[in-house]
Amino acid sequence: MHCAVLSPDNRFVLACNLGEDAIEVFRVHPGAANPAEAPVRVAARAGSGPRHVAFHPNGLWLYCMHELDCTIDLYDWNVSNGQPGPVLRKDSVVSTLKTRAALPGSTGCEILVSPDGRFVYGNTRGENSLAVYRVNPSNGLLTEQQRIFTGGGMTRHIAFDPSRRWLLCANQGTSTVTVFAHDPATARLAETPKSFVVDTPMFVQFV
Secondary structure, eight states: OEEEEEOTTSSEEEEEEGGGTEEEEEEBOTTSSSOBOOOEEEEOOTTOOEEEEEEOTTSSEEEEEETTTTEEEEEEOOEETTEEOOEEOTTOOEESSSSGGGOTTOEEEEEEEOTTSSEEEEEEETTTEEEEEEEOTTTOOEEEEEEEEOSSSSEEEEEEOTTSSEEEEEEGGGTEEEEEEBOTTTOOBOSSOEEEEOSSOOOOOOO
8 A cells, every 4th residue: 555645625545456456436525434445456557566656736638657567557546435446637748757778777756736736746766767747628638748856776765845935855775865946937846956965765754
């Protein structure tokens, strides 16, 4: 199992079941004796290994980062009669790799959606790349805009600081966190980051 993400209306928790190529969607009842119902299972592509999901601010699109085949898919999110029904957009898959030849030894990691919904960010271990995608405002499909080196090995997680002027990348394999200058208006990342030492970092969270 990987990740636990609340839906925009706080009525559901989505968890990626990487081992069974599925996204489990739990309806939640805060304060109840049993706060989570049995999940609705949404099948992902066979062999893809869904790892992390992120909602678009419009609440209609759900992006899924797949670990095993290094791809991002788009799901159309809808709730009918209280039941979630995300549907995979069949023409939406994009590779997080520079070339398919880089797939052996590479695995997809984290996915972020900008608060304004204009950009999606994802990183990939093995290739150790950080990619920025433009979001088509009419259909949610992604187009790669920038690709840079993460600045370290075995990249694991990425996160913005509250101002979104900086994007931090945890590199577990080299025990470093790299800090990229970020332009929120264009989503451009500086290609020469700052770096500081942290023992085997795996996750970044601002509180």
